[in-house]
Amino acid sequence: MLAKRATYSVSMMARVLEVSRSGFYRWLKAGGGGEDPWGPLKEAICAIWEKSDRRFGFRKVWAKLTGDPQYAEFAGTTRYRVRKCMVELGICGI
Incomplete structure (x- = not known):
């Protein structure tokens, strides 16, 4: 979702992937998609x-x-x- 965020709306991607918008933003705030610390x-x-x-x-x-x-x-x-x-x-x- 992060890679396609510029092309598609978060709402549409969340609906297609059957995940919540708030879950995506919570994941993003927690540092989702970042580098592996190990x-x-x-x-x-x-x-x-x-x-x-x-x-x-x-x-x-x-x-x-x-x-x-x-x-x-x-x-x-x-x-x-x-x-x-x-x-x-x-x-x-x-």
Whole structure:
């Protein structure tokens, strides 16, 4: 809806998609359609996972993230966040 907002009215799109106008505006106010706040972390996780020939699970990926100076910006990341990001990305170790 956000992309077509200049072409079509919000009322018409809401009616066609069977959603409420107020729901669209609530989503928009909450920052809907914004960037993923965990995007850089997910990129780092994917890089580590790929370098391990797709073998590392979340514990080893987390250890690499928190122990390697290359990934110093993610030093405070919990292993549970790493696990959640890996699940969202659909990747796992063997």
